[in-house]
Structures are given as structure tokens and as C-alpha cells.
Amino acid sequence: MALDLTISAVVLKSSLAHSSDQAKIYQVPCVELTLSDGSTFLGDCVLGSQHQKLFNEAEVVAGLSAVLVNGHLHDYLSLCQQIASATYTLQEYKLPDPADASAEDMHKRNRREILSKMGLVEQIEPELVLTDNAYLLPDHIVRGVTAALLEACAYAHQKSLGAYLVTLLKHSDQTPHLPKLGLDVSAAGQSALLKHASAICYTLPDGAGAESLGKSVEKLQRYLRELNGWIEAAWSTVEPTDRPWLFVDLQGSIHELNNRVMGKTLGTLFGFSTTGFQEKMIFANPTINTSPAHTIKDMRFLKSLMRSRKLGLQVAPSTWVDSTENVKAWSDSDKIDLLVIDLDQTANWGELVEMMCLAEAKSCTLILRSGRQGNERSWQINHSLAAAVNPLFYLPAGGERGYVQVINGSL
Numbered sequence: 001m002a003l004d005l006t007i008s009a010v011v012l013k014s015s016l017a018h019s020s021d022q023a024k025i026y027q028v029p030c031v032e033l034t035l036s037d038g039s040t041f042l043g044d045c046v047l048g049s050q051h052q053k054l055f056n057e058a059e060v061v062a063g064l065s066a067v068l069v070n071g072h073l074h075d076y077l078s079l080c081q082q083i084a085s086a087t088y089t090l091q092e093y094k095l096p097d098p099a100d101a102s103a104e105d106m107h108k109r110n111r112r113e114i115l116s117k118m119g120l121v122e123q124i125e126p127e128l129v130l131t132d133n134a135y136l137l138p139d140h141i142v143r144g145v146t147a148a149l150l151e152a153c154a155y156a157h158q159k160s161l162g163a164y165l166v167t168l169l170k171h172s173d174q175t176p177h178l179p180k181l182g183l184d185v186s187a188a189g190q191s192a193l194l195k196h197a198s199a200i201c202y203t204l205p206d207g208a209g210a211e212s213l214g215k216s217v218e219k220l221q222r223y224l225r226e227l228n229g230w231i232e233a234a235w236s237t238v239e240p241t242d243r244p245w246l247f248v249d250l251q252g253s254i255h256e257l258n259n260r261v262m263g264k265t266l267g268t269l270f271g272f273s274t275t276g277f278q279e280k281m282i283f284a285n286p287t288i289n290t291s292p293a294h295t296i297k298d299m300r301f302l303k304s305l306m307r308s309r310k311l312g313l314q315v316a317p318s319t320w321v322d323s324t325e326n327v328k329a330w331s332d333s334d335k336i337d338l339l340v341i342d343l344d345q346t347a348n349w350g351e352l353v354e355m356m357c358l359a360e361a362k363s364c365t366l367i368l369r370s371g372r373q374g375n376e377r378s379w380q381i382n383h384s385l386a387a388a389v390n391p392l393f394y395l396p397a398g399g400e401r402g403y404v405q406v407i408n409g410s411l
Contacts, residue, residue: 179391
């Protein structure tokens with residue numbers, strides 16, 4: 001039975017977070033919610049590489065308070081929808097809106113413009129007017145407040161965070177499970193981490209092109225052969241079907257290298273399939289186009305060609321998988337049955353939950369991944385969602401630190 005609690009106060013504090021390369025520590029905003037029973041919940045405003053300071057703190061708090069204070073904690077997704085449309089107000093000097101001028105003022109202005117063109121009078125520039133302007137909440141603030149709300153709603157429903165997320169996902173099994181974990185190849189030398197890995201993950205550097213990969217991406221193919229050889233040696237006593245997945249995010253590089261010619265892209269993927277046990281290979285983002293619709297069309301065609309060549313490897317979209325609208329578009333495609341969702345691309349935690357529900361309703365297999373930025377508190381929410389979803393595998397938030405955190409949290 002849920003507790004009948006309301007939100008009594010919203011304040012902004014600050015917390016510390018690691019940068020995406022974990023080389024620096026940043027001070028980031030942190031939303032604190034106080035409930036009617038005096039309990040407090042924090043949500044760190046960490047999203048992707050955003051570490052910006054908040055210069056309009058009072059106005060943002062006023063906007064949050066207008067939506068949340070005295071609100072009940074019965075329906076988390078409804079609260080998140082309210083946050084998505086919440087605004088804060090800034091007073092700024094702007095030119096007056098012509099639509100607000102009276103008919104008499106418009107007549108005078110038009111008459112003066114005509115006379116100024118005739119050289120009879122000087123043109124008068126309109127004066128700036130102090131105006132109230134409404135803005136949507138910044139994405140990183142949405143991230144922080146929806147994270148705090150998630151913790152608060154779990155508390156109000158007298159559930160652990162993981163169990164409450166399972167409820168939101170409408171799963172029959174109310175017990176979160178330790179997700180299968182993906183390990184970034186940079187940490188694969190850590191044998192203590194390696195034994196927990198269900199996938200070895202590699203992401204091409206941003207902007208990788210012909211110069212870095214070779215015109216036919218032969219450098220990457222050679223690297224994959226070496227990586228497959230390493231997996232073969234590391235798991236020589238394990239049956240091939242039980243070995244870890246090899247997951248490579250191509251960042252659209254193959255398509256770009258081949259000048260968007262799908263046949264050549266397929267040929268390159270076929271080359272990859274000869275580097276190892278292709279049934280355990282997943283390539284994310286082999287093709288990235290300028291819109292979700294165009295990218296979906298390309299992926300559907302690519303998958304059809306792969307079936308005609310009887311390729312056993314899999315391809316999966318990760319770009320344009322960042323909203324309920326886009327996930328619905330992907331999951332409605334009868335050729336797409338595997339999606340990669342980056343938990344750090346979507347600001348609103350409520351929308352992330354709805355994205356998972358949409359994908360699972362269409363029987364799409366999910367791969368979840370997160371970046372290295374943030375802190376232990378922000379990483380834990382990502383871990384809890386992955387445990388509730390139970391994806392094919394989860395590349396944990398926080399890099400090696402987060403990997404250790406999620407393993408230790410399961411013991």
C-alpha cells in the first residue's frame with residue numbers, strides 16, 4: 001500500500017561528478033525534494049557531457065515548485081510528463097512584439113515609416129521592453145528532478161528502487177536481476193572484471209574515417225581478427241555459443257566510407273563475418289542517416305540484404321533511439337528486432353521507462369549502455385533500470401568504477 005505523501009519543497013544544491021573520461025571532477029547542480037514526512041531525495045543533474053552551471057537558479061526552482069510542490073507521488077510517469085512541459089520565466093529586454101501593438105500605434109508607425117522614406121522625418125528605433133519569457137527546463141535539470149522523483153516515488157510505494165522500476169515496466173516477476181554485463185575492451189585485461197563479462201564492447205572513435213580505418217576498413221577488420229583470437233584464447237575451454245558477444249559500435253563509419261552505397265556496406269560487413277564466430281557478433285550503427293525515417297529505411301534494406309547472404313551476425317541501431325517517438329518508429333519496423341539504448345541520451349527518466357515498455361511490447365531485444373560521467377548515486381539509477389529490464393547485456397554507467405559498483409551491489 002502506497003503512503004499518501006506530497007512534495008513540500010524543492011531546492012537546488014550541488015554535487016560532484018566525474019567527467020566522461022573520469023580525469024576531472026565537476027561541480028554539478030543537484031535537485032533535492034523534501035516530502036511531507038520530512039524525508040529528502042536527491043537527483044544529480046548529470047546528462048552526457050553537460051556540466052554547465054545554472055545561472056538562473058531562483059527562476060528554475062520557482063518553475064519546479066509551481067509544478068511539484070503539494071503534488072502527490074502516486075503516478076511517477078504522470079509527474080515526469082508534467083516536468084517535460086514545465087517552464088521557468090526570465091525577465092529580458094526584447095523588442096516589442098508587433099502583434100501586441102494597438103491599431104492606432106500601427107497606423108502611427110506605418111505613417112512614420114512612409115514619411116521617413118520620403119526624408120521628411122527621422123526613423124525612430126523601437127525601445128526595448130522588459131518582457132517575461134518562458135523557457136522549458138534545461139535537459140540536465142530534467143534529468144536531476146526525474147531521478148529524484150523516481151527515488152521519492154519508490155519510497156512512497158514502499159518499494160526498493162529496483163522493485164519499483166519492475167512495477168513501472170509491468171513485469172510479472174517483481175525481483176530485479178543482475179543484468180548480463182558488457183565490458184569495454186579497454187578494461188578487458190582486468191581478469192577480475194572479465195569473468196563477469198557477457199560481451200566485449202568496442203566503439204570506434206568519433207569521426208573515424210578512411211585515414212584511420214583504411215579505405216576498406218581493413219585496419220578495423222584486422223583489429224577484430226585479433227580480438228576474436230584473444231577471445232578464443234581467453235575462453236578456449238568454453239563452448240563457442242557460450243562465449244561473450246563481440247559488440248562493435250561502428251558510428252556510421254562503414255556507410256560513410258563507402259559513400260552510402262549499401263552494397264559496399266554489406267560487403268564490408270561480410271568481411272567482418274569472416275573474422276570470427278559471426279553468430280556472436282553485433283554491430284551497432286553500421287548506417288546513420290539524416291533522420292530517423294531515412295535511417296530506418298536503410299537498416300531495413302541492409303537487414304534484407306544480410307538475410308539474402310545468410311549472414312549470421314547482427315546489426316542494431318543506436319542513433320535515433322532517444323525518444324518514445326523514435327523507439328516506436330524502430331519497433332514498428334518488422335525488420336528491426338534489436339535496439340541499443342543509450343541511457344545518457346534521454347533527459348527524462350519517465351520517458352526512458354516508457355521507451356523500454358514500447359520496445360518490450362514489440363518483442364525487441366534491448367542492449368543498454370551508459371557513459372562514464374556522473375557519480376555513484378547517478379550510476380546506481382542506471383544499474384537499477386538495467387536490472388529491472390534484464391537486457392541482452394548492459395554496458396554499465398561509470399566505466400570500470402560502475403562495473404565494480406554493479407557487481408558489488410549484487411553480492
